[in-house]
Amino acid sequence: MIRTPTRKRLTIAVTGLNAIDSPGPGIAIIRAIRECPDFTPRIIGLSYDALEPGIYMHDIADKTYQIPYPSTGSENLFSRLQYIHSKEKIDVIIPNFDAELHNFIKLSKKLNEMGIHLFLPSLSQLEAREKINLFAFCQKYGLRAPKDVVVYKESEIEKAGKQFGYPLVVKGKYYEATIAYSFEQARGVFYKLSAKWGLPVILQEFITGTEINIAVLGDGKGSAVSIIPMRKLYITDKGKAWAGITLKDKRLIALAEKFVKATKWRGGLELEIVRTENEKLYILEINPRFPAWIYLAKAAGHNQPVALVKMALGERVRKYKRYEVGKMFIRYSWDLITDLDKFQKISVYGEN
């Protein structure tokens, strides 16, 4: 009699269930993990807001718990995770928001001692690629980035305007960017973004060209396990890709490899690139986690989320090579109908 081998069961907690117009990557990551033939996952959603769509998508998360906002500090997060772990016995957590990574990195050793595994960059890697450090960071590693100026007060805007000319890009400390075509516009956006995200605000040289993003998974030793470049085909008013297509371009792959080799990046990563008319590649941003379109990487043949889970558990993962070029994604919106009872559970009890 042949015994059928049972698949390993893993409990994986994922944040970023906000599948909204500026989506987090959680849903895409969970889809990719659920399609892995090597293990049977139990997915725990970790949410901040009671209206994150992923909470109500029952083929996505098996159970969802609310966790405290990053601004409340790492100790609050730790005690909440202790409670969730006591119920769920989590094997791996994949955090997906830039703003929460600091806390998770700080807690990673303590969580590891509890049996919860993460695969994240170091704090110094995280801070080095922040928007306010981007130009210096890229210069250090021989990569091209638009020139920028970090601005703390209105009087500094005019100087930057003279230096870069208009239009220029005004960027919030953590999120959001707006193209300003005049000093008056730049001043207005400066106040709006500083009120929302705090100071400083970044003024950046405006580079025109084709917008390309690259999803990368670094092994922490200087090698990229997977690199998938994607061109944005449809861009929302928030600058997000609503449709995209995988590309084959050796220069993009080489750029990502150079980045990972230089930084020894550990974990998921997205490079936001502009390719100019004269074929120069500029790095506009470095996002320290998987992008929201990461399911396209899986569809093209590189299951980056699954590779990350395996590396978090200490397994050896072979470098992905070939992928399908010309694979497309088209995002869509859908009205999910749910009952008040479910909303009430997550709102009152913090779990659903």
Added chain:
Amino acid sequence: MKIKKNIAVNESGFLFNPATGDSFSANPIGSEIIRLIKDGKSNDEIRCIIIKNYDVVSEAFEKDFYDFVSQLRDFKLLEEE
């Protein structure tokens, strides 16, 4: 004149550049000309084939052919010479 090696062209005249993600649709005559270029035909050979098969005079064809090739060049579909 050569179409870049990496450009994918299918029978319906759909062209895809995998390096840039750009895609284009050519009409039936455009598709035929692209196929002839891919087959390595010279400009003179292409002119003879089109004039033989379609109701077009040489001068009119040459003007349209020149415009079409300019478009292919602008869209970076041709190998640099």
